[in-house]
Amino acid sequence: MDIAASGGLGALTIGSLAERTGMSKSGLFAHFKSKEALQTQVLEAAGEAFVADIIRPALAAPRGEKRITVLFECWLEVSRDGRAECLFTSAAWEYDDQPGPVRDLLVRMNLDFNDSLCQMFRTGIAEGYFAEGADPEQFAHDLHGIMLIHFQAHHLLHDPKAEERARRAFARLIESNR
Amino acid sequence: MDIAASGGLGALTIGSLAERTGMSKSGLFAHFKSKEALQTQVLEAAGEAFVADIIRPALAAPRGEKRITVLFECWLEVSRDGRAECLFTSAAWEYDDQPGPVRDLLVRMNLDFNDSLCQMFRTGIAEGYFAEGADPEQFAHDLHGIMLIHFQAHHLLHDPKAEERARRAFARLIESNR
DNA sequence: GCGGACGGTGAACGATCGTGCTATTTTCGA
DNA sequence: TCGAAAATAGCACGATCGTTCACCGTCCGC
Secondary structure, three states: OHHHHOOOHHHOOHHHHHHHHOOOHHHHHHHHOOHHHHHHHHHHHHHHHHHHHHHHHHHHOOOOHHHHHHHHHHHHHHHHHOOHHHHHHHHHHHOOOOOOHHHHHHHHHHHHHHHHHHHHHHHHHHOOOOOOOOOHHHHHHHHHHHHHHHHHHHHOOOOOOHHHHHHHHHHHHHHHHO | OHHHHOOOHHHOOHHHHHHHHOOOHHHHHHHHOOHHHHHHHHHHHHHHHHHHHHHHHHHHOOOOHHHHHHHHHHHHHHHHHOOHHHHHHHHHHHOOOOOOHHHHHHHHHHHHHHHHHHHHHHHHHHOOOOOOOOOHHHHHHHHHHHHHHHHHHHHOOOOOOHHHHHHHHHHHHHHHHO
């Protein structure tokens, strides 16, 4: 997961993993059966980390605006530390026109995350935190966009104001859905 | 540019380009001196396409909201057709933690684009289309975020509602800066 | 007319890739 | 304790990568 997080899924080769772990290539290959399986398993593991570090803390928070805020802050923290969860954003661009099981898995995870966002927002509506007529899909879309541009501003540009801007955009998004 | 646009900058190897063009690897290498030079030159070319297809049409439009809208619509069109300009969004993730001239160029181009956005917004303020107190940097940040999530929704998820959502988010962004 | 750039080819190099195959070691339950 | 099973290693293979080098035409300035 470290290798893939810093260099993309493409950098996660059986050879690089062998060097990193000190094991032989053939020994690793026997474990993972194929490179594709290695990649998908690492993606799955990163998905679990995503749930553990972002989704679960949010679900542990009070419903409504607070829950969405916790999710957002957890995302910021994970992005700040460059943890494995960043895999998704980069892998999504790496494999978006490269059919196969890796892409399929990425699509599924993306849809799952989107569903989680929508669900959180919907309960927020039901609890009266957000406007009745608000569109959950649109909210998830917009929030995800804020996350993506923050990721780019932080990791590519090393913009020190990245978090501040992300928070401002988030506040405006929440405000306009209140 | 075709190769890099569909498969990422990493797929643009001297070998793949040789096969695509029908030339020999060594012949191509003599042209580009190195793989890195090939990549940066392709990026530069994509940058010119970006200016020609997105920045210039916007600058040809009336100042203010109309100009920003034209820029946004041109971006949508380019993204829809999967043209070379899409290189930037994917390359940004491919090289964001891979130091070197490619990364440096990506950063520079990103900053340039950001400046263009800010400038357009600033003249929009001066002409009275946007609020006096609006923050150009924040606007550029938010608009870029909409573009990124649209790109992902369109190219990874093939979401048919991607453009509709992007337009809605854009309209809301404009509205809140009016 | 001739000599040197220029554009291009072909073969070869060392790396690295994924993937097999055959051992050998380690682990663990009966 | 023993034997099966799992884990790991070693070696080799064909591809592909970037890069180098020795060539070969084709043009253009002198």
